[in-house]
Amino acid sequence: MPNDSGSPTRKYHVALSFAGEDRPYVEKVATQLISEGVSVFYDGFEESTLWGKNLYTHLSDVYGNKAVFTVMFISEHYKNKLWTNHERESAQARAFENNREYILPAFFDESVKIPGVLKTTGRILLAGRTPEELATLIVKKLQESGVELSANFLYSEDAKADADFPRPKGSKVSEILNDLKSYNWYTQNPAIEAMFELDWKVLKKDQIFVLGRNIYQCACGGERTAIAILNDLRGKLALLPADAAAHLLNGMFFEAYFNNAGEFRGHTKVKGRHLDKLLKLQTAKRFATSISFIHKALQPYKAHLPIIPSVIPEIAEIEMTVKKSDPPVIRSFKLRGRELLIKSEEEDEESPTDVWKLSFVKFTMETLKKRLSEAWSIPPEQLTIKCDQKLDAKTEYRLPNGGSIVWPENGLS
Secondary structure (H helix, E strand, O other), X not given: OOOXXXXXXXXXXXXXXXXXXXXXXXXXXXXXXXXXXXXXXXXXXXXXHHOOOOHHHHHHHHHHHOEEXXXXXXXXXXXXXXXXXXXXXXXXXXXXXXXXXXXXXXXXXXXXXXXOOOOOOOOEEOOOOOHHHHHHHHHHHHHHOOOOOOOOOOOOHHHHOHHHOXXXXXXXXXXXXXXXXXXXXXXXXXXXXXXXXXOOOOOOHHHHHHHHHHHHHHHHOOOHHHHHHHHOHHHHHHOOOHHHHHHHHHHHHHHHHEOOOOOEOOHHHOOOOOHHHHHOOOOOHHHHHHXXXXXXXXXXXXXXXXXXXXXXXXXXXXXXXXXXXXXXXXXXXXXXXXXXXXXXXXXXXXXXXXXHHHHHOOEOHHHHHHHHHHHHOOOHHHEEEEEOOOOOOOOOEEOOOOEEEOEEOOOOO
């Protein structure tokens, strides 16, 4: 197939056609694609563009003329919607006119029959396939078709290993980075102020990414200006060009989870002191690509984290069983099917900060959630505890004698 990306009649690499009930999955695909440099038509990213337009005409043009491919997310909901049928018909007219592959069917339910989508058409089944995995397949399809992607968030190995990032003499960025790395608040403060006076439009993405890493490093070290930036992060990022804001935020996220050699820090060494301020941006559409960037970067390590940042925030759901006694005793404490309640003499397990103290005291569910939230570096609203008995906010619980809640050294695999 020829490369359509340069044609004046094309605006998008991919248009996504789906029913509203399937939006949670599709939105993750869309944000991951954008972080890979793919131009995507997804209505959630087009609110200002669609505002006031004749949608019937505009959507017909998008699905019929302005994409290299249309990915059709097929479900029972999709079959019965007026708008999805309109999008489908526009896409099928384009496919018929060009007489070549254009529609990429992706089935939530393969039993659903869609007019014009033949059994002989190559298809993808979504059962058991993550949005990130589907996005990878779409990227591969585009590349095989000759489309060149910009890879917006592809950073150099030297940027990901902050210790190796070049800081040549005479460079203003180098001077700022040297001062940020001084571990001296009096030196870091003017450096942060000078950083925001830089011409962001001429900076390279690696430079901005590393500056983001070092701002977060300063905040974790207690530097007040850096902390103030994180406390008003959306406001500060709004002052920057969109691309610069994304690279800066990516650097902050990366610093939280990866050390200066570019290696995953491990569960107990995540820089969580200000991570909650970054995680507040998970549902902000402006930063969806940055959330997808760190989500993808952490995929190999997800067994070692209770949650990873996501455009639809994940919930760490604890399943707890309790023995009726006075006070009630916790008998089991599982996350993703892995038992976290063990006997304290089991030395092959790694205990989160301060959680071990619960072994010696009675505690309420609020106290337990607070300790776990702090230890696991996740917001309290992303942690739930489900119990086989009704939980009372005032009731005090305890762990069994010799028992501790720990994080498994080898993760939740």
